[in-house]
Amino acid sequence: MYEKIKLDYSSLDPYITEKTIYINYYNYYGNYIDNLNKLLIKNNYDYIYSMEELIDRIDMFNLEDRDDILYNLMGSLNHELFFYTMSPYGKNKPIGNIKNKIEEEFGTYDKFREEFIKKALELKGSGYTFLVVNDSKLQIINTSVEDSVLLYGFIPLLVIDMWEHAYYLDYEDNKLDYINNWFKLIDFEKVEKIYNKK
Numbered sequence: 001m002y003e004k005i006k007l008d009y010s011s012l013d014p015y016i017t018e019k020t021i022y023i024n025y026y027n028y029y030g031n032y033i034d035n036l037n038k039l040l041i042k043n044n045y046d047y048i049y050s051m052e053e054l055i056d057r058i059d060m061f062n063l064e065d066r067d068d069i070l071y072n073l074m075g076s077l078n079h080e081l082f083f084y085t086m087s088p089y090g091k092n093k094p095i096g097n098i099k100n101k102i103e104e105e106f107g108t109y110d111k112f113r114e115e116f117i118k119k120a121l122e123l124k125g126s127g128y129t130f131l132v133v134n135d136s137k138l139q140i141i142n143t144s145v146e147d148s149v150l151l152y153g154f155i156p157l158l159v160i161d162m163w164e165h166a167y168y169l170d171y172e173d174n175k176l177d178y179i180n181n182w183f184k185l186i187d188f189e190k191v192e193k194i195y196n197k198k
Contacts, residue, residue: 001037002051004030005080011088015181020169025083028165032075032146039069051077055150074148078128082161085194087187094188098157098195105138116140117179123162131158131191133198155198158191 009021040047043061054073058066094102094109106112119140120129127144132154143149149156160182161167167178 001041001047002033002076004033005084007083012086012185015185016086016167017170020166023169024079024161024166028163029076029079029083032072032079036069036072036076039065039072043069051080052150055148071146074151075146077148077150078143078146078159079161081156081159082128082166085158085187085190086182086185087190088185089187091187091189092184094191096192096196098188098192101138101195113183117176120160120162120179121175126163128159128162130154130156132156133195155194157194158186 004025007021007025009025010018012018012021036051039061043065045061049057051073055070055077058070058073061069093099099109102109102112106115116129116131119142123129123142125144127142127147129140129142130149132139132141132149134154138157139154141149141154160179162175167175171178
């Protein structure tokens with residue numbers, strides 16, 4: 001069975017409070033993982049593929065279950081990347097190859113940050129803002145609800161959860177403060193690892 005990634009949900013205070021992370025980690029991410037496993041067991045799935053690989057193999061499942069499997073699969077993957085690429089340990093500046101790539105395509109890290117924030121604030125309703133690799137280029141894109149960038153052949157490197165449950169208890173309608181503080185939590189050592197495996 002697929003399992004949740006490990007997370008100390010109190011470690012991101014004060015930028016994202018323990019209560020907000022708990023709700024997002026257990027009530028949303030946890031439910032997506034649990035629902036996905038139930039649907040896969042129902043379909044006699046043998047867990048031979050990673051969750052990322054399942055995106056391209058959705059037609060192996062019963063037609064009546066495919067939409068639910070895909071929704072819960074994408075919700076699991078989106079949340080997993082969100083949680084994985086955050087840490088409280090001060091690694092929030094790009095390093096190595098991803099630093100070079102960001103500077104090559106955006107000019108400076110500050111310009112990348114400005115573009116990312118602008119894009120995230122343009123998102124209507126619930127969804128995510130991603131940094132992805134698209135044909136060897138970096139691109140910042142928004143997705144709605146639990147849509148996955150993997151469906152479009154992009155490689156996700158970094159994501160911020162822009163659903164209300166991810167920020168409203170801490171920031172109410174102040175999305176800008178939420179995004180600015182999320183930037184303090186990005187673990188670019190992990191982003192670098194993902195980029196180097198692409």
